[in-house]
Every structure is written in C-alpha cells, then in structure tokens.
Amino acid sequence: MQAFVGKPKIINNIVIQTTPYTCAPSSIATLARYSRKHPQITEQEVVKLTKTNRFGTTTLGEIRAMKKLDLNPQYRHNLTIDDLITLNKPALLHVKEKRRTGKGTRFSHAVALLGIDTQRELILIGNPLYGMQVKTFGEFTEYWFGEAILIDG
Known part of the structure; x- marks a missing residue:
C-alpha cells in the first residue's frame, strides 16, 4: 500500500x-x-x-x-457541536463530504477538527482534500456523523 x-x-x-x-x-x-x-x-x-x-x-x-503516536485517542459517538465545545479537544472526525462539483452523492471522509469559534459559530477543520476549511455550525451539522476520536492536543 x-x-x-x-x-x-x-x-x-x-x-x-x-x-x-x-x-x-x-x-x-x-x-x-x-x-x-x-x-x-x-x-x-x-x-x-x-x-x-x-x-x-x-x-x-x-x-x-x-x-x-501517543495522541491518547478517545472515541466518542452520538455527539453534538455543544459536546465538541465542552470537550474542547482536537479530533479526527468522520464526515459526509460533497463532491467538488456539488453534484451526486456524498462520500465518507475523515477530517481533523482544529478549533471552534463559539462567538462566530464557526468550525475550523483540516480537510485532506482541500486544506484548511471553515464551516458554519449549520453546515457542520449536515456534514458530520457525530463521531469523534479526540486527542490530547
């Protein structure tokens, strides 16, 4: 491989x-x-x-x-954005990525959660397809499966 x-x-x-x-x-x-x-x-x-x-x-x-890698992973599921805010840790997230053209079905994907701006309701992710991305809470709710593997960052 x-x-x-x-x-x-x-x-x-x-x-x-x-x-x-x-x-x-x-x-x-x-x-x-x-x-x-x-x-x-x-x-x-x-x-x-x-x-x-x-x-x-x-x-x-x-x-x-x-x-x-000594990242001390902790798997959680059935999470909400509020849970991510409370936990306040970087994480590997499983998401439903849209095709670049916006057409067709979504596909399973993994991204890195890097930060949450609660004031502006924005989520910062490292997307291995595109680089740094910012999602609104609304966009993120439709994007994320509710699973996270949190790390000590």
Whole structure:
C-alpha cells in the first residue's frame, strides 16, 4: 500500500491526501503535527500505522495508530457541536463530504477538527482534500456523523 502513496504535500500545515483512500492517515498526520508531538510526520508514515488499504481505514486502525503516536485517542459517538465545545479537544472526525462539483452523492471522509469559534459559530477543520476549511455550525451539522476520536492536543 505505501508504494501507492504520493509525494508528501502540506498546505498551511494540513497534510493533503495523495490517494482516494488515505483521508484518515492524512488527517491523523495533521493532528500529530498540530499537537507538536510529531511535527514532521507524513501521510505515508501514518498509512503504515493504520494499515490503510485501497478500501480505506477502519476506525480501529485509526485508534491504534493514534495510540502509537501517543495522541491518547478517545472515541466518542452520538455527539453534538455543544459536546465538541465542552470537550474542547482536537479530533479526527468522520464526515459526509460533497463532491467538488456539488453534484451526486456524498462520500465518507475523515477530517481533523482544529478549533471552534463559539462567538462566530464557526468550525475550523483540516480537510485532506482541500486544506484548511471553515464551516458554519449549520453546515457542520449536515456534514458530520457525530463521531469523534479526540486527542490530547
């Protein structure tokens, strides 16, 4: 699998995925960089830890890799934005991404939660497809599955 991962690409410290199925390793690499525990880690290094294949990455693979990276992962589900505000931690999130053209179905995707601005009701994410993104609370509610793997950041 690692042979298929492309040359590392970083935009504003967001690790960009180089294959259609490495969103989780790229997002975990972004979180590891963000936490400053692994400031130079790459998508390819995390692919080895998650055991990602051409079908993607399992949640268990994500958690195991995050443990190996000393990110102290804590899996939670059935969460709300208010829960994320209260927990106040960076996290790997499972979301429903729209195709770039806006047409067609959504697809399962993983992104890094980097911050929440409660005053302006905005959520800052590291999206391995596009780089840094800002979503309104309304947009985020439709986007997110309610699952998070929180880290100590």
